[in-house]
Amino acid sequence: MEKRVELLDTFPIYGYERKSLISKEKGCVTIPLKLELPEVFSLDQTDYTILNELFFNVINILGPNKLLHRQDYFFEENYKPIGQRLEGDFMERGNELYFNERTFLRASHFLFISIVPTNYIKYGSKRVNSFLSKKRDYFLEKTIPEEFVNSDILLDFESKVENVSDLINSSGLIKSTILNYEDLFDDNGLYAKYFSLSCQNKNLPDIDFSNNQIQIGEKLAQFYTLENLDQFTKEHIGQNELYGKFTTRHNKFPIGNLFSIGFKIPHEHIINQYIYIPEQDKALGQLRKKAKRFNQFGNGRKDDSNGIYANQIYEFNSDILENHKEIVFYHLNVLGFENKKEGHRKMCNTIAGAFKKLKVNAKENTIDRKNLFFAGVPGNAVGLSSDMYLPMSSDMAASLLYFEGEYKDSSKAVDGLRLVDRISGRPLTVSVYREPEKNDWIFNRGMLIASGSGGGKSYVANHYISSELRQGAEAIIMEDGNSYDKLTKVFDGIIIEHDDESPFTFNPFMLDNYDTVYHGNNKTTLTEDKIVYLVTLLKLITGDEKNTDNSMSNEVKKTVLENLVIGYYNQMWEKENQNFCFNTFYEYCRSHLNEQTKSKKVARDVFDPNAFLFLLEKYYKDNPRGKLLNREDERITRLSNEKVVYFKLGKLIDNELLFPITALMIMEIFNKKLNDKSKLAINKMMVVDEAWKALARTELEDYFNNQSRMARKYGGQPIFISQKVDDFIASKVIKNAIVVNSHIKVFLDMRDFEGSFEKIQSVMGLGEKQKQLILSINKDLSEKRKFREVAFCWMDRVKVYGVETSLVEKCIYETNPTQSDRINTLYEKNNNNWELTAKEYAYRSSN
Structure with missing residues (x-):
């Protein structure tokens, strides 16, 4: 019993x-x-x-x-x-x-x-x-x-x-x-x-x-x-x-x-x-006695096990005593x-x-x-x-002690990004910038998302943007593909496409409440942001090769442009003329530029007013680009008040002249969000997907640096996404204006770059542990679950998570053309209802 x-x-x-x-x-x-x-x-x-x-x-x-x-x-x-x-x-x-x-x-x-x-x-x-x-x-x-x-x-x-x-x-x-x-x-x-x-x-x-x-x-x-x-x-x-x-x-x-x-x-x-x-003395003494007993039973040969054990004990005792260790x-x-x-x-x-x-x-x-x-x-x-x-x-x-603990993120929090523990699959709620800001891990929210081909960058971006929109954020997205169509529709956003039949047009000289400061006595001045924006635009359309050999010429040109912009608005206000547009600005320049440079004795080899006017003329009235800067696109008015705006740039992204101008216009809309005092408490995202090459312009470097400072001050988050990781290495402008100002760096599968990662590591300012973890991504995936991994780097910190979503979410985030076509068919069948579409897609995919 x-x-x-x-x-x-x-x-x-x-x-x-x-x-x-x-x-x-x-x-x-x-x-x-x-x-x-x-x-x-x-x-x-x-x-x-x-x-x-x-x-x-x-x-x-x-x-x-x-x-x-x-x-x-x-x-x-x-x-x-x-x-x-x-x-x-x-x-x-x-x-x-x-x-x-x-x-x-x-x-x-x-x-x-x-x-x-x-x-x-x-x-x-x-x-x-x-x-x-x-x-x-x-x-x-x-x-x-x-x-x-x-x-x-x-x-x-x-x-x-x-x-x-x-x-x-x-x-x-x-x-x-x-x-x-x-x-x-x-x-x-x-x-x-x-x-x-x-x-x-x-x-x-x-x-x-x-x-x-x-x-x-x-x-x-x-x-x-x-x-x-x-x-x-x-x-x-x-x-x-x-x-x-x-x-x-x-x-x-x-x-x-x-x-x-x-x-x-x-x-x-x-x-x-x-x-x-x-x-210690007692333990070492006992071991010596044990060694003596081994020797007693030994036969003196080199291969005798008793002699070997005795020698091992003597060596062990010597190591303890000579190196000031403890026997345990x-x-x-x-x-x-x-x-x-x-x-x-x-x-x-x-x-x-x-x-x-x-x-x-x-x-x-x-x-x-x-x-x-x-x-x-x-x-x-x-x-x-x-x-x-x-x-x-x-x-x-x-x-021989055990040293590895679990992920510390709380799975019970609501305000964060849903990811999973890469080892156990535990659902986590990851604070991408709130906790890191609170803990001084980062000092701005700027984010880079990079991956090799097929790494899933757009999927992760959709997942993150969705999470932030759910928590009250607003987003402006520009991309040359179709990665954010479904997300934009789900959150009742606006999609604006550029094509030859309906190209973007805008009037950068129009003013609103964010562009001016009223000082009393009928005196109004431009804000510094508006001046920087217009000067940057004029640099883009007239060319501005920024280099150390011609730094004086660059500063002279910058000063001339600032004077032109300020002088133009002062004259328009004096004449009470509200016809702000590129045409009236060009006419002002044509009347005042030569006189201004002569009075200041600016040499023509430093700044040539005739050449400058010749370059501007292309955008005047009936000239080849006359419509681009003279009228406000009805699709673009009041966009700063929309929760989600998705600019589909199409072929425009490969146009080295028009794309930077359009990008500057889109960023001006982002500025309006930043300056809106009613939106200080919410996250304001500016998402630029696969636009690196066109943005690598010297004229934009100062502007991006200014944007970064504004975003940091007013709760904005510039997000730059690319699988062309070589751009990180090739462009000093990107490094100085974007990489340095992005304290959050997100990496997906980088195995394509493993052999040359040292260059990326240097440009990105990554530590050795960050390199180790980034290159470990997707190399030990669980057979039980289908997910990919992502590394978040907060300045000198790093964590790798699994990206695992429901099939309902996958329906909205999916960018694969074949799957997207299947989803669009279901969308039409379900009377353009995304919730019903997502549920049917999930049901069909799991059966």
Whole structure:
């Protein structure tokens, strides 16, 4: 008949005093710490060096008869839709329902630091966890040991652990906090989680150790242990490993030594690591005795195993003493658990395989299952028997700790971009600029989106723009394709196309409330923005080769143009003439330019007024470009008040003269949004997709720099998108005017540029870790889910996410011509209703 014991009797903790847990094993006192680890893939080799040195120092500070127990929980959680998102538009609802009940791993990390009895090294498997054989009355009747009540001992230990916690926090990589009573003992506290092997616990299940198994409720658990040096199949353990799937000859990608047994095991599990710090002289003496015994049984030959083992011990002792290290005893185990009816054998194979990747032959341990389980109870690390430890140096033990935590973004937030954790597929809400601005990661919202061919840049741009529009933003988009038609229609925007039959025309000399300042006494002046805009326009249509050899000529021309613009408006206001247009401006120039340059004695080789007038004349009245700058296009009036405006530029984007002029006109509309005081609190986006070549004009460099300053001041976000990444390298104008002013850089698949990425890295100002992560994109995709990856770089920071959307959203974001034609057919069938179209598209695509 099986023996049944109440959980209270098997609970190894005697009490909780101040910040310390007191074990039923006499003399064992533990202070529990909760750790917040660096996000997975975020560490470089320098960081791993810092972390190794950190725990090397922790071991040194704590001193002998201390026991460190690192415990890392990887528990499953299911996504629950957010009510506010379910009340949103059909795309947001589709996204929430798509992720509903998705299962993913969540991680939490702990460090338990214990004082253990001085003779702990002699605790064999029969001695540990002896409380299991004692009745409850035993602990009530026996005298409480001094260690439990001596406040000086507890205070001294508490002070030492607080120093360790402060040291951990000072690293800047890991956060440490001491757990309080509620964190441990509440209904859903740490103990409830451990004894139920679940992140959410209502009622504690039964625990059954019979039949060489561990069964906890419906879950079947299995321990895999590292308890002997012979289990290692590699000779050297460094401070970190290289992750094979990301590492190429162009890109060495560092990862922690135990990375493979963390998130890469797609099953619920717990990692337990124990580091016992003995009295050094006693431990080294015991090893010397062991070496002598090996020598006694040796035969003196070179291949004699006893002699080899003895020499290894002597070398180990020498390394400890000569390099001022500590000798410690280390143990590692992984407790995996699955529903007993499903997946248990697959889980076991996965864990064994994960250890193989570490070059460790893990032992599937059933014999010690009870001791291993109770040693994993927070505060009862002393329950691990000494014969399960292997000796090693403190620096090696520090390098064998687990260091990779989960993504920190909140999946419960609403105001952000929906992406997923690239390892577990957990839905995340990513703050693209709000949190980075708040945390001083960036100082402007300017964004670049770059990818190789077919990298999905327009899809990501659609997803981001949609997210921002949903939160109240406004957008002006210009592109030569059809990538934003559906998005614009869904958000009731305006699409304006340029073609030969209906070319863009506009009147840049017209004035509105944003262009002038009234000073009283009937005195009105132009704003600085309007002057800069018109001067830039005149430079574009007359040519302005900006170079250092002719800097005086450039400044003279700029001054002449400013004087012409200001003089023109002053004359028009004096004559009360409201016919502001290019024609009247040209007539003013023709009447005043020669006189102005003569009076100022401007030499013709510095500025030739006749040549200037000749170039302007092309845009006057019936001349070849006479219609371009003299009349306001009815399609363009009042566009600054629209939420979404999409300019489809078509062939115009390849016209080196007309496109920059049109782009300047579109940016003037963006300026109106920026200057609207009622829109200060909303994000105002200016999206330029595949327009780099035409914008790489020296005349526009100053204007773009001015635009960037305005956007930063008034809450605007210029977004430049291209797959022609070579443009980044080729154009100094783009680098100086756009790249430098874009603190958010977004990269999709860049494998086409891996061999030449150093040039892109230099121009973009990217760090080594940013390069490593960008070149890792799409190289380790989950077979279970279809998504592509994207890297967000905020100045010197970087994170890679998965871009995964519902089929409802895919219907709106899709730019593939074949799919777009199919979607347009469904749109006509559903009477031009995008919600019905998206739902039918999703249904047909999933069946």
